[in-house]
Structure formats: structure tokens, C-alpha cells
Amino acid sequence: MLSASNTHKTNEIAVSVRNLGLTYTTAIDRRPTLKARAKALGRGSKQTRVIRALDQVNLDVEYGQVLGVIGTNGAGKSSLMRVIAGILPPTQGRVEVYGSVSTLLALGVGFNPSMSGRDNVYLGGLAAGMSRDEIDSHFEEIADFSELEDAIDAPMRTYSSGMFARLAFSVAATVRPDILIVDEALSTGDAKFKEKSLNRIKELRSDDRALILVSHAMATLRDVCNDVAWLHKGKLIQRGEPNKTIDAYQEFLQVGKSAAIDEDV
Amino acid sequence: MSNPLQVYEPFRAGLPPLGRYWKSLWSRRTFVAEYSRSELREQHFDSVFGQMWLVLNPLLLSGVYFFLIIIISGSSDKTRYAHLTAALFLFYLVANSLTGGVKSVTAGQRLILNTAFPRIMLPLSAVVIAIFKFLPTMAVFLVMRTILGLPFDVEMLWAIPVLLIAILLALGLAIAISCVNVYFRDIASFLPYLTRTLLYLSPILYEAVDLKPKLKTIELFNPLFPLLDSWSRALVHGQVPLMSNLLISLAWAVGIFIIGTYFFLSREREFAVRL
Numbered sequence: 001m002l003s004a005s006n007t008h009k010t011n012e013i014a015v016s017v018r019n020l021g022l023t024y025t026t027a028i029d030r031r032p033t034l035k036a037r038a039k040a041l042g043r044g045s046k047q048t049r050v051i052r053a054l055d056q057v058n059l060d061v062e063y064g065q066v067l068g069v070i071g072t073n074g075a076g077k078s079s080l081m082r083v084i085a086g087i088l089p090p091t092q093g094r095v096e097v098y099g100s101v102s103t104l105l106a107l108g109v110g111f112n113p114s115m116s117g118r119d120n121v122y123l124g125g126l127a128a129g130m131s132r133d134e135i136d137s138h139f140e141e142i143a144d145f146s147e148l149e150d151a152i153d154a155p156m157r158t159y160s161s162g163m164f165a166r167l168a169f170s171v172a173a174t175v176r177p178d179i180l181i182v183d184e185a186l187s188t189g190d191a192k193f194k195e196k197s198l199n200r201i202k203e204l205r206s207d208d209r210a211l212i213l214v215s216h217a218m219a220t221l222r223d224v225c226n227d228v229a230w231l232h233k234g235k236l237i238q239r240g241e242p243n244k245t246i247d248a249y250q251e252f253l254q255v256g257k258s259a260a261i262d263e264d265v
Numbered sequence: 266m267s268n269p270l271q272v273y274e275p276f277r278a279g280l281p282p283l284g285r286y287w288k289s290l291w292s293r294r295t296f297v298a299e300y301s302r303s304e305l306r307e308q309h310f311d312s313v314f315g316q317m318w319l320v321l322n323p324l325l326l327s328g329v330y331f332f333l334i335i336i337i338s339g340s341s342d343k344t345r346y347a348h349l350t351a352a353l354f355l356f357y358l359v360a361n362s363l364t365g366g367v368k369s370v371t372a373g374q375r376l377i378l379n380t381a382f383p384r385i386m387l388p389l390s391a392v393v394i395a396i397f398k399f400l401p402t403m404a405v406f407l408v409m410r411t412i413l414g415l416p417f418d419v420e421m422l423w424a425i426p427v428l429l430i431a432i433l434l435a436l437g438l439a440i441a442i443s444c445v446n447v448y449f450r451d452i453a454s455f456l457p458y459l460t461r462t463l464l465y466l467s468p469i470l471y472e473a474v475d476l477k478p479k480l481k482t483i484e485l486f487n488p489l490f491p492l493l494d495s496w497s498r499a500l501v502h503g504q505v506p507l508m509s510n511l512l513i514s515l516a517w518a519v520g521i522f523i524i525g526t527y528f529f530l531s532r533e534r535e536f537a538v539r540l
Contacts, residue, residue: 016269024538033451051538082537086381089276089534096269111375112304119303126296127382129289 010064014099014179014210015084021092022054022079022234053079055234057093061179066201066211068225068242070218070249076234077214081181084212099178099210113157117148117167120156124171138174145200146170147193166193173200180204183214198224218246280530290383300390305397319398320405327353330470343413345472348501351406352469352493355428358399359435359489360460365391366439367446367453374540384533385526388443392436406500418503427496427506427514434488434518441525444532447539467493488517 025048029036037047054076061067069077082088085101112120121142125135143152146166151159159167172182182201201224204211215221221228221242228245230238232252238245309315327350334349335341369387370377377384410417446452466487468476473494476484484490492514495506 024535026538027448031450032448034449034455035451037449082378083273085379086271086273087377087379087537090273091275093275095271095273097271097273098269100270111373115303115307119299119307123296123300123303124376124380126293126299127376127380127386129293129382132295132299 010062010207012063012098013060014063014065014097015059015061015212016096016098017057017059017080017084017093018095019093020054020057020059020080020083020090020095021052022076022083022088023050023052023091024088025050053234054083054090057231057234057236059229059236059239061210061212063099063178063210064207065227066205066213066225068221068228068246069212069214069231070216070221070228070246071231072253074233075231077231078183079234080231081183081212081214084179085181097179101179102172102175102177102181114155116154117146117152117156117159118143121167121171125175130175134175142167142170142174145174145196162190162193169197173197173204176204176209178208179210179212181212181214184216218250222246276534280527281534286383286530290386293382293386296382297386297390297393300386301393301397304390304394310398316401320401323354323357323402324350324405334470344415344501347406347410347413347415348472348497349469350409351500352467352497354399354402354406355431355493355496356464356467356469356489357402358395358431359438360463361395361398362392362435362439363442363460364456365394366443367456368443369439370443370447370536371450371540377536377540384536385440385529388439388529389436391443392432392439395435396432410501415501416503420503420505421499423499423506424496426511427492427499430511430514430518431492431496433522434492434514437518437520437522437525440529441521444525444529447532447536463487463489466490468497469493472497488514488521492517 028047028049032047040047057076057080059080069080071077079088083090083095084097086097111124115123118139121139122132122135125138126132143149146152146163146169148163148167151163152167156164169182172180198220201211201213205224213221213225225242227240228242229236230245230249238248305311310319327346330349330353331341331346334345366388369391370384373384373387376382442452442456466483467489473484473490491507491510495510495514498504498506
């Protein structure tokens with residue numbers, strides 16, 4: 001189901017996000033334990049906190065579009081991607097997706113570090129709903145593109161972070177979904193692989209595909225995107241022409257605040 | 266404009282739509298098979314020595330416990346040894362499901378954060394792995410039983426429904442504990458004590474009929490008690506298990522499975538933010 005199933009016309013809606021809100025409760029501890037909970041009983045200290053990740057976000061992505069998503073850390077970029085990929089259910093609003101989404105985000109593969117890269121690619125693909133045959137037909141290309149060679153059969157715990165990212169990107173970019181989400185994967189790997197992956201992204205730009213790139217590499221986004229959305233503290237601040245939006249964002253980063261953001265904090 | 270392929274909306278507390286969930290789970294059954302296979306391969310159970318260890322480990326254990334029984338009670342016989350081994354093997358099916366299941370969700374963090382799939386696949390795979398580890402021990406038991414010279418009866422076939430109940434129970438326990446471990450990560454460290462306690466409270470080192478009347482109440486709180494008794498009656502003694510024991514263990518298994526699954530399914534949508 002991940003590979004492009006039907007053809008889409010340019011300007012047809014790929015993803016429609018309406019009044020999206022995402023609030024969730026998470027543990028303060030990275031590793032919540034029964035022991036910590038028992039200790040905290042008498043003191044009444046809080047074990048969880050509520051995070052407001054997205055607030056009233058409206059966003060349409062059309063086929064043929066390459067949308068860059070920018071924002072500071074904690075702006076809600078990854079949360080938005082996870083909602084579009086169906087990993088996190090929204091708290092408010094509605095998200096409609098008209099096509100197959102590559103849910104293989106930056107770190108999708110490699111969930112079991114003691115297994116080989118090959119096993120992880122297969123397991124990641126199967127979990128995402130692909131069939132064995134589908135993965136078989138893509139595997140050569142994935143292995144080639146990642147340039148891992150023999151290391152593809154070594155346990156993933158022996159991989160460097162660059163190798164990890166290379167494999168992850170290769171999977172995401174080889175399986176050709178209608179809607180491809182690439183989360184921060186562009187800025188990893190060495191210069192040579194970075195260029196290679198950038199070229200692949202450019203190749204993937206086509207009229208019947210929608211690309212969403214989450215990145216901090218502004219120069220890259222200016223180069224490949226034809227639309228940029230700027231998120232800040234869960235809100236969509238600006239959306240539009242890449243250079244304009246990125247300029248505004250960079251100005252905001254330097255000034256530290258902007259009237260548009262201060263309005264209703 | 267065509268209809269959306271996927272719509273994501275806020276969910277109310279409780280279960281996700283079960284029909285769609287099942288469909289999505291069924292379409293990913295190859296994941297469970299592939300995951301168990303690569304996990305077993307990674308633990309070297311595809312090699313001769315790996316397989317040997319799989320059989321040797323419970324066999325050595327049953328040997329150790331057999332000595333313990335001889336020393337404590339002063340006497341023993343071959344039926345006793347067959348009972349001990351058979352019961353121990355089935356117990357390890359449940360115990361391995363628990364130890365494999367407890368970390369299945371937390372260890373699948375990367376996958377959960379980046380892929381949408383029915384999370385229940387993870388504890389399910391842990392139980393499938395435990396079953397694959399259990400199967401060769403059954404072969405060993407049947408060989409051993411023959412060597413010990415115990416007669417084979419048709420009633421032994423009652424072991425099959427007992428095994429199915431045991432698998433359902435193991436599944437329910439694995440699903441429940443994998444979910445609890447998301448919220449309390451130290452459950453995994455308590456688990457060895459829990460399984461050890463269960464081991465001694467179950468009719469493994471002793472037979473159910475030998476239990477002192479004073480201690481009969483422990484039967485009521487241990488789901489494994491009626492199960493292991495039925496197992497031993499069928500497989501070792503070649504008798505029809507007590508209907509009441511079969512029904513009680515079935516009730517335990519179904520109850521734990523339903524409660525565990527409900528708990529898991531109503532929570533799994535927030536796993537991604539809890540990991």
C-alpha cells in the first residue's frame with residue numbers, strides 16, 4: 001500500500017489539515033517507574049505534564065507541491081508529521097489524507113539494533129503495511145543507494161549515526177509513496193551523501209507526488225521547496241513563498257521575538 | 266475530488282473500531298512471522314547448538330528440581346519426573362511469553378514513533394516466539410516419556426485444548442504486562458520474582474492432589490494451577506482432566522485476555538507520546 005497506487009493530478013489535495021489541535025499527557029521522567037510513583041505518593045509531586053503540541057493548525061498540501069516545514073525545536077513540526085502519518089491521533093480537528101503516506105520518517109528503520117540492517121528494513125516495511133514482494137522488489141535499490149555494502153547484514157548497533165541515517169533515508173526515498181515525509185534526514189551523513197540525497201529529493205519532485213520536508217537546513221529548503229510553512233509553539237505562523245517565509249523566520253530568530261507571535265501567547 | 270484514503274479525527278476514550286483494527290492486524294501477519302523468525306535467528310536458535318540449548322536448558326532445570334524433590338521428600342518415581350518435566354515445559358511457555366512480552370512495546374520505540382501499525386503486534390510476536398521455543402521441548406518430552414516406559418493413551422489428546430488455553434492465557438498476560446511496562450518501566454525488574462513465585466505456587470514440583478488441604482486456597486488465586494493440573498493429568502497420567510479445572514482455567518484465560526486486550530487497545534494510541 002505504500003507505493004503510489006493511482007496517479008494524482010497537480011493541484012489536487014494530498015493532505016488537508018483542519019483546525020488541528022494536539023494535546024497530550026506525557027511522563028516527566030524519561031523512564032517512569034513504580035518506585036518513583038510510590039515515593040511521590042506522600043508528597044503529591046506531579047508525575048505527568050500536559051503538552052500542547054499543536055493549536056488550530058490549518059494546512060493544505062497539494063500534489064506537485066514540495067512543502068518545507070520550519071520552526072525552532074519544540075515547535076510541533078514532528079508532531080504535525082506524526083499526525084499526518086497516522087501515528088498520533090489528533091485531539092481536535094480533522095486530517096484527511098488522499099494517498100499513501102510514507103511513514104518511514106527519519107528514524108523509522110533500526111528499531112531493533114541487534115538485528116541486521118536487512119532485517120530492519122524488512123520489518124520496518126512490513127510494519128508499515130508493505131508486502132514481502134514489495135520490499136523484495138525495492139531492496140536492491142535501497143541497499144545500493146545507502147552504499148552500506150556488506151554492512152547491510154551487520155547488526156545495526158554496529159552502525160555509525162551516519163550509516164543509520166543513510167539507510168533510513170534510502171528506505172524513505174526508494175519506496176515511492178504518493179506523499180513522502182522526510183523528517184530531518186537531509187542534514188545527516190557526509191557531504192557526499194547529503195548531495196546525493198538532495199539530488200534524490202529533486203528527482204522525486206513530480207506532479208503526482210507531494211513532498212513534505214522538515215529541516216533546519218534553510219539553504220536546502222530555499223533550493224528545493226516551492227512552499228514553506230513556519231510553525232512556532234504549535235501554531236502556524238506563516239505559509240507561502242519559500243524565500244519570503246524563510247527570511248521572516250530568520251529575522252525572527254535574530255530578533256528573538258516577533259509581533260505576530262507575541263499577539264496571543 | 267476523490268474520497269480521502271485516511272481520515273484522522275479525535276478519538277473518544279475506549280476501544281478503536283475493532284473491525285478496522287483487526288483488518289489492519291491481519292494484513293500485517295507477515296510482520297509477526299518475520300519478526301519471530303529474525304528474533305529467533307538472532308538468538309541463534311536456527312543453529313544446532315542453539316536448538317540444543319533450547320531443549321537442554323529446561324531438561325537440566327527439571328533434573329535439578331528432581332534432585333530437590335528426592336532430597337526433600339526422600340522418594341520419587343518416574344511418573345513424578347515426567348510430571349515435573351511436562352509441567353515445567355508448559356510453565357516456561359507462559360513465563361517466556363511474559364519475559365518476552367514485558368519489554369516488547371518499550372523496545373519497539375523507534376517503530377512506534379515512526380510507523381502507524383496495530384501496536385498489539387509486538388506482544389503478539391513475543392508469544393509466537395515463546396511458542397516456537399516451546400515446540401521442540403514437547404518433542405523431547407514425548408521421547409522421554411517413551412524411554413520412561415509410561416503408556417500412551419487416547420486421553421493424552423486432552424493436552425491439546427489445555428495447550429490452547431495456555432496460549433490464550435500467555436497472550437493475555439503478555440499484552441497486559443507490555444502495556445503496564447510503558448507506564449512503569451521497573452515492572453521488568455520485578456518480573457523474575459513474579460514468575461519464581463508462580464513457579465512454586467503451581468503444581469510443578471508437587472502434584473495438585475498432594476497439596477495440603479490447608480493450602481487449598483492458593484489454587485483460587487493462581488490461574489496456572491487448574492491449567493497445569495489438567496495438563497499433567499492428560500499428558501502424564503493419560504486421564505481426562507477434571508471438567509471443572511478445564512472450565513476454570515478457560516475462564517481465567519478468557520478473562521485475562523479480554524481485560525489485558527481492552528487495557529492495551531484503549532491505551533495504545535498514546536504509546537507514541539509515552540515512550
